[in-house]
Amino acid sequence: MTQEYTAQSVTAGEERHRPESRVRVLFDRWRRxxxxxxxxxxxxxxxxxxxxxxxxxxxxxxxxxxxxxxxxxxxxxxxxxxxxxxxxxxxxxxxxxxxxxxxxxxxxxxxxxxxxTDKSTGGGDFMVATHNVNADNPDPEGTAAKLTESGADVIALEELKEDDVPVYEKALAGTYKYHSVQGTVGLWSKYPLSATRPVDIKLGWVRAMRSTVTTPEGPVAFYVAHLPSVRVKLHAGFTANQRDKSADALGEAIFDEKLDRVILLGDLNGTVNDRSLKAVTSQMRSTQGAAGYGYGFSWPASFPMARIDQIMVRGVEPTSSWSLPRTESDHLPIAARVDLTQS
Incomplete structure (x- = not known):
């Protein structure tokens, strides 16, 4: 009798400790x-x-x-x-x-x-990268070395300090035969550049440029841009008016572009969700959204919270997009592969 009671107690005890039993007890308690x-x-x-x-x-x-x-x-x-x-x-x-x-x-x-989900499709034999290198970067040579190691065919740099430009030029010269620096932005390429010029984004100084890269698949228009910074202030809110005006001007320049294939590289100081960048985002595709994995946050590098650095395309098929290893900048460099034979 005692043994039978003990066995029943053990069985009841085991029943009570089963996960499904605990859930049932919880729901029964809630129901009552x-x-x-x-x-x-x-x-x-x-x-x-x-x-x-x-x-x-x-x-x-x-x-x-x-x-x-x-x-x-x-x-x-x-x-x-x-x-x-x-x-x-x-x-x-x-x-x-x-x-x-x-x-x-x-x-x-x-x-x-x-x-x-991972939206990369594989393929894409042309790689591009962009990086806001930070004007106060203490190691421009090391930053250039890391970007070279990425294997990108074309690299765009933003926030170039005049004194550091020769350092980047020297460090990148061995891999990138062609380059142009316009104001505080620059483009380095393994393939010839032509029709290079500044792009007026209504700032009074040069923070955007345009160049044709003669790739193995033909000419592609490249734009490099560093839109004005935004600030969050208690008395003024999100101070982005200058950024918004520059985005409109950049959008107009891209709209007027004669080449069918266009790639925009740069720090737009805004995400693709920001309505104020619609002059650009309405006519171009984000490589991260089309072929990336995860959110691809790029800023701040110490704890990325937003993707304000962008690679966007028109007339080009993105196949993958990702962030590159951190440098001494406060931004992460980002990269993408594209298929220039499809659109």
Whole structure:
């Protein structure tokens, strides 16, 4: 009798410790809880508000501190609210909040879930790279060496300090026979350059350029640009007006480009989600979005939070996109492979 009772107790004890049994007990407890639907209303409201923020970010006005652009720059990070709200819903034992949290989770996955998959297709025998090298870079020679090691056919550099230009020219000369520096931006290429000129982006000094690279597959128009920096200030919000005017001017230059194949390399100081860059993004494809893996955040290098450095194409098929190893700059260099025979 004692042995039978003991065996039954052991069996019951094992049953209680099975994972599925614990889950069943939890749900049974929640089902009998009369407040399960009444609790968590505030959490549910926050969940719905988070979903609406992601769904209708384009409706946030830029008239006050460029709030819309600021939101769009870091829009992907809004998704962090989902696990936070889920945790609160579980702690509060609120079915209402749990159901509400599904809404921002679905919206985020719809908008950004695709970036979690590898979209590279392989192939693409032409490689390009771009890097804001930082005017205060303490090791320009080492930075140039790392970029050379990438094997890129064409490299664009931004934020070139006049005193450092000879250092980059010397360090890159062995691999890149052709180059041009216009103001604070430059283009280094294994193939001949022609029709090189500054591009006026309404700044009063040169921070953008255009050049034709004669690749093995024919001429390709390359643009290099470093749009003005933006700042987040308590009294002024997201100060991006000058950046926005420069983006419009750059977009006009690219729109007027006669060649069918165009590649833009540079630091645009904004993400492709930012509506203020639509003059550029509306007519070009981001290699990261089309053929990259993950978000490809490039700034700040110590803890990347946004992809403000861009490789964008028109009339060219991107096949892969990725970040290169960190240099002494505050930006990560980025690279992409493209197929020049397809569009």
């Amino acid at each position: 809880d009369p407040g399960i639907w009444r609790r968590g209303i505030i959490t549910a409201v926050f969940a719905v508000a988070t979903a609406f923020l992601m769904m209708f970010h384009a409706q946030i006005p830029n008239t006050i501190g460029n709030l819309g652009s600021l939101t769009e720059t870091f829009l992907a990070w809004v998704g962090l609210m989902v696990p936070l709200l889920l945790l609160v819903a579980l702690v509060r034992r609120s079915a209402t909040a749990l159901i509400a949290v599904l809404l921002p989770a679905i919206v985020w996955l719809n908008q950004f879930g695709g970036l979690l």
